[in-house]
Amino acid sequence: MKICCLGAGYVGGPTMAMIAHKCPHITVTVADINEARIAAWNSDELPVFEPGLDEIVMSSRGTNLFFTTDKVTAIREADVIFVSVGTPTKTYGAAAGRAADLKYVELCARDIAAHSDRSKIVVEKSTIPVRTAESLKAVLCANSSDSISFQVLSNPEFLAEGTAMEDLDDPDRVLIGGEETPEGKAAMETLAGVYATWISRDKIIQTNLWSSELSKLVANAFLAQRISSINSISALCEETGANVDEVASAIGKDSRIGSKFLKSSVGFGGSCFQKDLLNLVYLCEHFGLPEVAQYWRSVIGMNDWQKRRFSNRIINSLFNTVNGKRIAILGFAFKKDTNDTRESPAIYVGRDLLEEEASLAIYDPKVTSDQIYLDLGAKSEPNHEEKIEVCSDAYEAVEGAHALAILTEWDEFRDLDYRKIYDRMMKPAFIFDGRNIANRKELIDIGFNVYAIGR
Numbered sequence: 001m002k003i004c005c006l007g008a009g010y011v012g013g014p015t016m017a018m019i020a021h022k023c024p025h026i027t028v029t030v031a032d033i034n035e036a037r038i039a040a041w042n043s044d045e046l047p048v049f050e051p052g053l054d055e056i057v058m059s060s061r062g063t064n065l066f067f068t069t070d071k072v073t074a075i076r077e078a079d080v081i082f083v084s085v086g087t088p089t090k091t092y093g094a095a096a097g098r099a100a101d102l103k104y105v106e107l108c109a110r111d112i113a114a115h116s117d118r119s120k121i122v123v124e125k126s127t128i129p130v131r132t133a134e135s136l137k138a139v140l141c142a143n144s145s146d147s148i149s150f151q152v153l154s155n156p157e158f159l160a161e162g163t164a165m166e167d168l169d170d171p172d173r174v175l176i177g178g179e180e181t182p183e184g185k186a187a188m189e190t191l192a193g194v195y196a197t198w199i200s201r202d203k204i205i206q207t208n209l210w211s212s213e214l215s216k217l218v219a220n221a222f223l224a225q226r227i228s229s230i231n232s233i234s235a236l237c238e239e240t241g242a243n244v245d246e247v248a249s250a251i252g253k254d255s256r257i258g259s260k261f262l263k264s265s266v267g268f269g270g271s272c273f274q275k276d277l278l279n280l281v282y283l284c285e286h287f288g289l290p291e292v293a294q295y296w297r298s299v300i301g302m303n304d305w306q307k308r309r310f311s312n313r314i315i316n317s318l319f320n321t322v323n324g325k326r327i328a329i330l331g332f333a334f335k336k337d338t339n340d341t342r343e344s345p346a347i348y349v350g351r352d353l354l355e356e357e358a359s360l361a362i363y364d365p366k367v368t369s370d371q372i373y374l375d376l377g378a379k380s381e382p383n384h385e386e387k388i389e390v391c392s393d394a395y396e397a398v399e400g401a402h403a404l405a406i407l408t409e410w411d412e413f414r415d416l417d418y419r420k421i422y423d424r425m426m427k428p429a430f431i432f433d434g435r436n437i438a439n440r441k442e443l444i445d446i447g448f449n450v451y452a453i454g455r
């Protein structure tokens, strides 16, 4: 069997590497229009940082795993084609800021139709709004000869960045949606057979197309809702003297609630949560359900408020002005163990502080300085560039800083020498722990003014 994947991003790359690694009998080709990205996938420095990814890629690359810009050949030779291109929130025209922009998905469908000379299975891997499969199928059928047919499947990805390889190796479930026709069932069975090479059959769920598409949005909406719920309580804890981590631990012991995804933070980020919530909101509005739309929109509203509240806390604590003050920021990725910064809370907090004329000294173990400058509008916003310094370690960042803000929960930030950090900072020295990872008592004993979330 030959598999092709269009899109060599955070989802396509790791997912295909795992399939190739687990299925030596399948040839997997990942095609992308971005030449630099493909060159990186073929080099020693992969474009995506994920624990365990390098080993998995190296185990199959050049044997049954290939990265190429030649999508025409990849499409022509494949039996199964995954579409794993970006589906960002629309930034223009109707429903801008809410609906998903499906132009990349549609372009893939047109490419597949143009370069297929036999029937194929097309798998939606990108997060897409419900009923996209229908549009995909329409574009495929309208642009190909009558002698060939396409089965469109939905196979949403549930991996989380930072643990992608574990999630792919041992997922809670694999979801496959398809048409309820004999051909649709056969296509679902073909794809299920690939996953069954290493995943037990009882974890491979088959549903109709719309259930599968909607489940992806709903899973992310529920996860995001838990974070917004606990973050709302963090504000109440700060007012009342309760400790949000103690509250989370106490309620999480109830097996009906469960303990995961109750870590209060500066806010959730990542490419999925906000985008999928917006998608869900848009769908509800489209289908005439404004109350449901409003309910889910409030999950995003709470997240925006939490990020803004954190920036305001820094500004208020520093005697209502950060103008000209150096603020050290530890962590720029949206969570630990990834170099991804999409929707990272650090971008929002960083921009708020820059607006207030602060100088930022930023350190992240994996995010490149180019990415940080880009995200903070160094080139596009006046005066931003000279106010941003990207540092090579935490101690350099805190040198002469009035405040330190921890925005990503990288393990190395737990073990820093905070006495040394204190000595290097201006006094009074402030720490704003947006991830509740530092030892608050120890920091207070050293002499810091400490602000942690929900305490």
Ligand code: UDX
Binding pocket: 157, 158, 159, 160, 161, 162, 220, 223, 227, 260, 261, 262, 263, 264, 265, 266, 267, 268, 269, 270, 271, 272, 273, 334, 335, 336
């Ligand atoms: C998410 C989903 O978990 C995954 O199933 C889906 O396929 C893609 O979207 P991801 O965005 O990679 O994955 O990471 P996730 O671990 O879900 O974290 C998202 C954000 O929420 C991060 O900014 C993280 O720091 C934050 N978070 C997570 C919290 O603030 N508290 C928590 O308890 C958990």
Ligand code: ADP
Binding pocket: 006, 007, 008, 009, 010, 011, 012, 031, 032, 033, 034, 037, 071, 084, 085, 086, 087, 104, 107, 108, 126, 271
């Ligand atoms: P995700 O997190 O969903 O994987 P990314 O933005 O990381 O999203 O990756 C999407 C990839 O899809 C990008 O590398 C982009 O260049 C690629 N891409 C976009 N359009 C096409 C296309 N028509 N054919 C092949 N690759 C494409």
